[in-house]
Amino acid sequence: MTTPETKTLLRTVHTAAGEARPADGDAATYLVAPSAYRPYVSTTMPRDGDGYRMAARALRVSRSPALQQSLLDGWAGDALRRLTARQAAALWDADTAPIARPLALLNAAAPRKGNEAAVLWREYRRRNPGARSPEMTMRDYLGCLYYWQFQRSVDERLPNLFGSLLTFSLAVDFVDAEDGAGLDGEDPYLVAASEGFAALAGAAPTRMAREMTLGGAVSYVKDALARGGRSADRNPESSLTPDEFFTIRQWEGFHTPLLRLALGSRPYRHLTDGTGTYLPALACPDIARVFGNALRYDDVVDAIADWGNHETCNELLTALAHAGSRAVHGYGDALAQAVDATLACACGRPGHEEAAEYAMGFNLFYLLVPRYVFRRQLAALNGPGGDVAEAFAPPAAGTRLRSAGGHLASGLTLHTEDWRPRWRPAVSTVEALAQCVARRCLSGAAAPARLVAAAERALARCDRADDDDAHRRLARDWQGVFDAALAAGGLTNTPQAAPLRRAIDRLWGAVVLAGAADDARLFIETDIAVRATFGLPDEAGRRVRRAFFGVTSSAVDHSGFSPYGRIANGIGTLCRSAERDRTP
Secondary structure, three states, rough: OOOOOHHHHHHHOOOEEEEEEOOOOOOOOOOOOOOOOOOOOOOOOOOOOHHHHHHHHHHHHHHHHHHHHHHOOHHHHHHHHHHHHHHHHHOOOOOOOOOOHHHHHHHHHHEEEEEEOHHHHHHHHHHHOOOOOOOHHHHHHHHHHHHHOOOOOOOOHHHHHHHHHOHHHHHHOOOOOOOOOOOOOOOOHHHHHHHHHHHOOOOHHHHHHHHHHHHHHHHHHHHHHOOOOOOOOOOOOOOOEEEEEEEHHHOOOHHHHHHHHHOOOOHHHEEEEOOOOOOOOOOOOOHHHHHOOHHHOOOOOOHHHHHHHHOOOHHHHHHHHHHHHHOOOOHHHHHHHHHHHHHHHHHHOHHHHHHHHHHHHHHHHHHHOOOHHHHHHHHHOOOOOHHHHHHHOOOOOHHHHHHOOOOOOOOOOOOOOOOOEEEOOOOOOHHHHHHHHHHHHHHOOOHHHHHHHHHHHHHHHHHHHOOHHHHHHHHHHHHHHHHHHHHOOOOOOOOHHHHHHHHHHHHHHHOOOOOOHHHHHHHHHHHHHHHHHHHHHHHHHHHHHHHHHHHHHHHHHHOOOOOHHHHHHHHHHHHHHHHHHOOO
16 A cells, blocks of 8 residues: 555654564564553553654654555555445435435434543542543553453553553544544643553564554545545445455554554464464454454444444445445344354364454443443433334344344355345354353363353343343343353452452443443443453463453343344344335
8 A cells, every 4th residue: 555655654663672673582572661550540641752752753654645645546545535435425415315314313313422531531530539641541441452352461561551552543543533532632642652652662563553654644544535625526336345445444443553562472473473463364264354343343333423424434334335224234243143153163273262352352342431432322222212212122022032143154254245244144042052152251162061051041031031120130140151151260269250240240231231330430440350360370360351251242242132233233224214215
């Protein structure tokens, strides 16, 4: 996507010591200096002068007219023009696009995304009255990615700094954005990123910094085209293939660089090349596809807000623009099938467990982080009654497990080249789903009978529960699955597991049922509980985290109350009605 001149420009971006490595080292990521910053405990955010200058330099390169013009003149610019033209014609204009009307109705009903820094900061100050740096909220919210998604990490010092470096992406994404976090200007994000730039060295951090810089430029070009300044005319015949779209989505969503750091460090680096590229994803399509869940969960949760903001890089909306409602009904359930297909894959290559863990961490992340207003969104859509409430309601008792089943054909994407779904409905049994739950909760071992039985009991009761009280009591069954998973690993009396067990109860009510909750407090308390498990011996901590995220992702995906399924199917149902009304 770049020219020789812009490659030279990108080479001016680096972290500490550039790509240098110690003479006796073989890792792709090195720690130059440990951080004194402690999430949720420190009162101020470190500001490293050298790191700030490196981050500011990267932002200037992202904004460089030369880099942006090179993108506009190349394949990326052409793809973004086609994407913008297609969405403008198919989604934005209610006079010409029938599905624009239900999307406008949903946009009016849903809560606004953004300004989450203030919500998080109130909870920070409640916990730590001496806190003085609101930008801590942004560093810590991104830092949790590296604790939740990379569950096998063994050096607790690194995820904290990885989150710092990734905060650079917010200086691109949030400043002057309709849905920004509510901090003023770029300075807070560069301060939050400064320590990561200064403390991390090696090929992976420097490549990550350059890829974030390039991703920032892609994002700026995308936004300019969406605003209409450089856009082609609206053209319903313009199209992108799913492969083309997802290449752009990986860059503007900063997903490619996000993976570099953790995968370039222990215990992942044996699965990568010298820069943090995950080699199993190049060989197994199931692994490659499940990594994409990190973006696709976001595209479900953000679909309504992205339509309102004319955010074009959303796969659910892009599928809707190309092939209508048939391309999105079932999309949320296909994400669940992608995780289970990865864990069941028999190709024999390494790396499946690690990839599925990554997706399971993101499964909870987008439902719980206050930025995405998921709980309030689903409550608003399911509350007022009428067609909207019906579209977003969970399936009726006795039918839920039918909605939790399905079959996803093999492939790198969720859709065929012409945006037809690769998934199809399929009736599943309690026994088959329980095996999926057990695989999510345990790594690399045959599921013991107690765990499978606990999963079967939870699933059967989820299918039968027929009133609000019964729905709430289902949390106990998922806690029982967690208990059985801990017992399988000999971890029943692990003190660090107790807060996670309590969290399952609260997460079921708030995240799956969209009940009342203090969103910031629930997120922060869950994050603190997950981070505390890194104080355990490495293997014990990994098993506790796998059990927790295996249970939470199973409760989300396989209970029949799937939040991702309800959002995607609700949008699909209302758009299908609009398509039928328009049909002569």
